[in-house]
Amino acid sequence: MIIRLAVIHESEKVTKASKQLLLEIKNRNHSAYYIRISKLNAEITEKGIEFTYSGKKVDIDGGLIRNLGFISTTEQFIKRLDVLRELERSGVVLMNRPDSMLLARDKFASLMRMRRAGIPVPNTALVEDPFEVMRLVERWGEVVIKPVVGSLGLGSVKVSDPDIAFRVAKAILSVNQPVYVQKYVRKPDRDIRVIVIGDRVLGSIYRISKSGWKTNIAQGATAQVLIPDAELEEISLKSVRVLGLDYAGIDIIEDVENGGYKIIEVNAAPLWDGFEAATNINPAKYIAAHLIEKIRR
Structure with a gap:
């Protein structure tokens, strides 16, 4: 049976990840x-x-x-989400599900959900008062201020001076955005990206920073294969289950002061250039296969 599958994106130019997914669908003789x-x-x-x-x-x-x-507007967001939700209600199998994807996209909501489930995450706050940001810096010492919705490490700044934090917060609040503040966790010059598809860990990598503290591949970090231990696999699989996702890229750091791991965020539509280069594994192959399997059940 030929299955009709769509890759849903907004880019006028088809991205590399979308091309890989489309190719994998066609390779299985589906539309x-x-x-x-x-x-x-x-x-x-x-x-x-x-x-x-x-x-x-x-x-x-x-x-x-x-x-x-x-x-750009609440109305635009509502329209797009309404269409996807109704598409799903009509019987179309979507990955990831719209509401689960929305939850993962909201960094603060997803961290709260994971914290309630006992998954280790950094101290985090979302506030609308620059004086509260100052108090958080005074209490936590060093913090990272980042967009509540964002990716690729863009817009994230590390701050230890309460006055500078106040100025950064004022700039964010001036465009009617809340301020997302996370206690900086001392870590090696690397973080960990784990790719989960279905109920299995496809693989994991270190993302090693060439300079500075940002470890995103888009910010110049290099990738190295990592064989995950049992704890890393357990919290990665649990975070995907808790957020109701079918697949995800989980960003995890090693806490050098307190030991163990902490999940920074879960990406419901991860990019995988660095992962593929380091592991020689193309996640698109497994994502397409998982969706087809779900439809056939």
């Missing part, structure tokens, strides 16, 4: 489509709820949601 979320619509008609893409009826069995695009 592959690239759908921009801004052009995907739901219509209420006499027949019920119908879906269109650039004026044509959408008829797919499953979809891989990679990105909701740049969201």
